[in-house]
Amino acid sequence: MNFTEDQILALAPDDASKKSGKEQANPSKWSNTGIDEKSLWGECQGSGKNPYRTQVDLANIAFKCSCPSRKFPCKHGLGVLLLYCRERSLFAAKDSPAWVKEWMDKREEKAEKKQEKTDKPVDVEAQAKRQQQRLKKIDNGVEELQLLINDIVRNGILNMPEKGPALFTNLTKRMIDAQAQGLAGMVRELAEMNYFKENWQNSFMDQLLRIYITITAFKNKETLNDNLSGEIKNLIGFTQSPEELKQQEGLNDNWFVLGKQTVQQEQLFVQRNWLLGINSGQYALVLQFYVRSQLPELNLIPGSVVEAELSFYRSICPYRAIIKNTDKTISPKQITGFDNWNSLMKFEKEKYIRSPFIFELPFFINTVSLARLENKWFLNDVNNVSVPIVCDENKLHALLAVSGGKNFSATLIGCEGVYEPIGIFINNNYFIL
Amino acid sequence: MIKPWEEIINTSIIGTDKKQINTQVLHPLLNSLLEEVKKSANEKEEQFLRQAAIIYNYRRGGFNVSSATIPLIEPCPDETLKYCSSPAEASLQAVLSDENLSLLYFWLLQCSKNNKIAPPHFIPTVLEIAEKNKDLRALISTCLGERGKWITSFNPNWKFSAALSYKEVFDHGKSDERKNALMLWRKDSPSEAREALINVWKEEQAAAKADLLTTLEINLEKNDEAFLTEALKEKSQKVKEIALKLLKQIPDSFIVNEIWEFTKPLISIKKSGALLGLLNKEVLNIDLSFEIPEKFKSYGISHIDASKVFTEKEFTLDQLIGSIPSILWEKHLNLNAYQILELFNKKEETKKFISSLAMSANTFKNSEWGIILYKEYKKVCYSVVQFFSQELKEDVALALLHDSKNIYAFLPEKEIEWTQKFVMALLQKTSQEPYSFSKNYYKNIIHHFPITILDKIDQIQVNDPLKKSYWDGILEEIKKMLSIKKQIIQSF
Structure with a gap:
């Protein structure tokens, strides 16, 4: 298992934890360190009488520590992993001590119990009644949204920079009241849109039409096939439960973690993890939602490969998924993606043609190089086709430094011919930008 | 033919109340589809939204990138190391x-x-x-x-x-860059740097003149005298003060010579008999019945001693001695540094002038005198500490730790590792004042610490319990930094 410091620090819940975690990566603080196939552990002398016992589940990247911190992972968890990254010789391979074994056994037991819980029968009648009531609320919310969209297109969008943020913030709240969480999220994007950006009208109309298409499809849900109807319901806010998803047949593969992004939406953290199935070529988005001081269920490390089975949400273009089960995390060797821009864009257009609900995808492209025209940057493929990239100064410098202007493979996020590189693969190493 | 999406944006900006999508300006195939979609709804808004949804998908499903090939950047040459x-x-x-x-x-x-x-x-x-x-x-x-x-x-x-070359930076850089370039230039080639300054002197503002003139202190030489003498005629008081200060540091400048010629006769050796004339004793004779020439006042020689250690005449003499290179006394009195200092130290009324001699050693960077003054009389001539042995420098740094926390003033060599003995002594002192010598203090100098102290550092005792807990935190930090240093050493 080869993690870089950046990858480990990406697990920190906040910047303060990053700093404290670095401070804990000090050999003089640790004793009784060790590692086995599944776990890594150590004892850290804190301010108390007894040292804190810190342990890491290496397969699922989970942490446990006897310290009183309410942060997950705590500074000791990050510290021990950073220390392992810096000085592996301090971690002898040996059998785990009883306190680590106990925790690992409990984790396995918990996973089994969770499985059993899903097998318990539910009160179908009561559930149907609740669904009915919710559907009514959502129908009302959808109607309200439709009326507002009509008003906007009737009067024109010119005054949106002044009116938009307040108007859509309000509407987001009403969609939450209508129990249409998905719609609320879509409307929130209109509230948070940068109306000072040049050509904001394009982004605005894109999002408005996405909402319009979604609610129109929802109104006609009875006429749609299962997958499309399922997708629309997910978009509106009827998310499939993880338990239900886990019942589905999944896709087993070695999943390369292309990148990770965490954004805060009010009290909630939304973590996006982009994955690529090395054998299947399937892309996947794994979302995790958690509140501050809570540990996301999974810690996926960009640049690593997880042997896992993924279950996809119902969709005409399966993309959003959950990890049904993972076996272990390994280091990547060779990743293959699109050979050129033409094949990438063909794939992208096919997705768009099949589904109007997909708008931003990850892509992994082989063998590109940096090109420049004045202050604009491009990636040229093997056929010398140039496509512009969106890149802030820091990312650009990292890209230049790591590539040296030579060929590399890259992970990009974007749509319709404009992409942002988020990671590059060169000389068997993956660098997060 | 207008792009379909542009038509959507144009319509959406104005609003369907005033404008509808003009399908006539679009591609005929798209035109017929949009007309059909339009018929499927009654309201203008719904018609627009349906048509817009079609064009949104049409745009996404058929986007293209420009076919122009942008030139690749020149790749980096292969590494040689x-x-x-x-x-x-x-x-x-x-x-x-x-x-x-x-x-x-x-x-x-x-x-x-x-x-x-x-x-x-x-x-x-x-x-x-x-x-x-x-x-x-x-x-x-x-x-x-x-x-x-x-x-x-x-x-x-x-x-x-x-x-860039010194000249390029000096000619075109910002003020701090110019000064920095001139300082480095002065270190490498004092005369070239001076000539560069002379060439631009007339065009410079007074503040810049003063700032740049200070750089001549580096490798100050006799050849600078003419330029500095000219600078004494400048209007700016600050420029004049700096020029004067520098002229007084050139051992044979006209100012130093004038002061020397005046002061030389004031100090002489007198032989006096002792033990009924059986022993001849040499003592210093200081003549304080002088009147200093008026122009000496313009050289900064004053007669008022704020510290009240000296009388008016003594204070004047103190400054005169401090303005004369000590080597001239060696020739004049035909004695070496040890002997001269010993003579001054013999009597209470001459002892006080040892600090004047230290001032001189400091001004004219006389390391021989500086070492003797420190070893025998505990007088520190800051400018000559750089010429001391490492051990002596460490001794000075430790002795003056409380006067100057800037340890680099005495131990300026950045690449040198300090001795274990010194670092332990330093830590023993600084650990007693953890509030003054915090983590950052050590963070700035840690690479000088030998990693061998890791085995001994726990022996440092801090008795005050409040300070001890603070020090314990600092100690952990020092250990961590030293373990990184150890890691660096082992990894290369």
Whole structure:
């Protein structure tokens, strides 16, 4: 298992934890360190009488520590992993001590119990009644949204920079009241849109039409096939439960973690993890939602490969998924993606043609190089086709430094011919930008 | 023919109340589809939204990129040096994570000595550090290899003046860059730097003149005298003061000569009999019945002693002695430094002038006198400490720790590791005042500490319980930094 410091620090819940975690990566603080196939552990002398016992589940990247911190992972968890990254010789391979074994056994037991819980029968009648009531609320919310969209297109969008943020913030709240969480999220994007950006009208109309298409499809849900109807319901806010998803047949593969992004939406953290199935070529988005001081269920490390089975949400273009089960995390060797821009864009257009609900995808492209025209940057493929990239100064410098202007493979996020590189693969190493 | 999406945007801006999508301006195939869609709804808004949804999908399903080929950037030349080892890379990561410039300097030094370079993904971070830390730039550029040089062409902030000649920076740089370039120039070639300053002298503002003139203190020489004498005629009081101060530091400048000629007769050796004439005793005879020439006042010689140690005449003499190179006394009295100082030390009324001689040793950087003055009389001549042995420098640094926390004033050599004896003594002192000597104090100097102190550092005793708990935190930090230093040493 080869993690870089950046990858480990990406697990920190906040910047303060990053700093404290670095401070804990000090050999003089640790004793009784060790590692086995599944776990890594150590004892850290804190301010108390007894040292804190810190342990890491290496397969699922989970942490446990006897310290009183309410942060997950705590500074000791990050510290021990950073220390392992810096000085592996301090971690002898040996059998785990009883306190680590106990925790690992409990984790396995918990996973089994969770499985059993899903097998318990539910009160179908009561559930149907609740669904009915919710559907009514959502129908009302959808109607309200439709009326507002009509008003906007009737009067024109010119005054949106002044009116938009307040108007859509309000509407987001009403969609939450209508129990249409998905719609609320879509409307929130209109509230948070940068109306000072040049050509904001394009982004605005894109999002408005996405909402319009979604609610129109929802109104006609009875006429749609299962997958499309399922997708629309997910978009509106009827998310499939993880338990239900886990019942589905999944896709087993070695999943390369292309990148990770965490954004805060009010009290909630939304973590996006982009994955690529090395054998299947399937892309996947794994979302995790958690509140501050809570540990996301999974810690996926960009640049690593997880042997896992993924279950996809119902969709005409399966993309959003959950990890049904993972076996272990390994280091990547060779990743293959699109050979050129033409094949990438063909794939992208096919997705768009099949589904109007997909708008931003990850892509992994082989063998590109940096090109420049004045202050604009491009990636040229093997056929010398140039496509512009969106890149802030820091990312650009990292890209230049790591590539040296030579060929590399890259992970990009974007749509319709404009992409942002988020990671590059060169000389068997993956660098997060 | 207008692009369909543009028509959607144009219509959406104005609003369907005033404008509908003009399908006639679009491609005929799209036109017929849109007309059909329009018929499926009654309301103008719904018609627009349906048509817009079609065009939204049409646009996405058929987007294209420009076919123009943009020229590739010139790739970086291959490296001639090897990258450092993985453990060295890990140690660099630890140094950068700790934001420790002292250890970064040490890492770079090891990297450079071993003819290795840092892995490329560190380059932007390290260059950003170089942007803010001029003293690290030269070392950083040697450790970033070809890629480090190559990448600077993409960021003007990384094109440091080190790569330019002194002349280029002096002619075109910002004020601080010009001064810095002149200082470095002066170190390498004093006369060239002086000539460069003379060439631009007339065009400079008074503030810039004063600032640039101070650089002549580096490698000050007799050849500077003419220019400095001219500078005494400047209108700016500040420029005149600096020129005078510098002229007084040139051992045979006209000012020093005038002062010497006046002072020489005031101090002589008198032989007096002792033990009924059986022994001849030599004592210093100081003549205080002088009147100083008026122009000496313009040389900054005054007669009012704020400290009240001297009488008016004594104070004047103190300044006169301090303005004369000590070597002239050696010739005049035909004695060596030891003997002269001994003579001054014999009587209470002459003893007080030892500090005047220390002033002189400091002004004229006389290391021989400086060493004797420190060893025998505990007088520190700051400008000559640099010529002391390492042991003596460490001794001075320790003795003056409380007067100057800037330990680099006495131990300026950045690459030298301090002795274990000194570091332990230093820690024994500083640990008693953990509030004054906090973590940051050690963070700035840690690379000088030998890692062998790791075995002994726990022996340091802090008796005050409040200070002890604070010190314990600092101690942990020192240990961590030393373990990184150890890691660096082992990895190269």
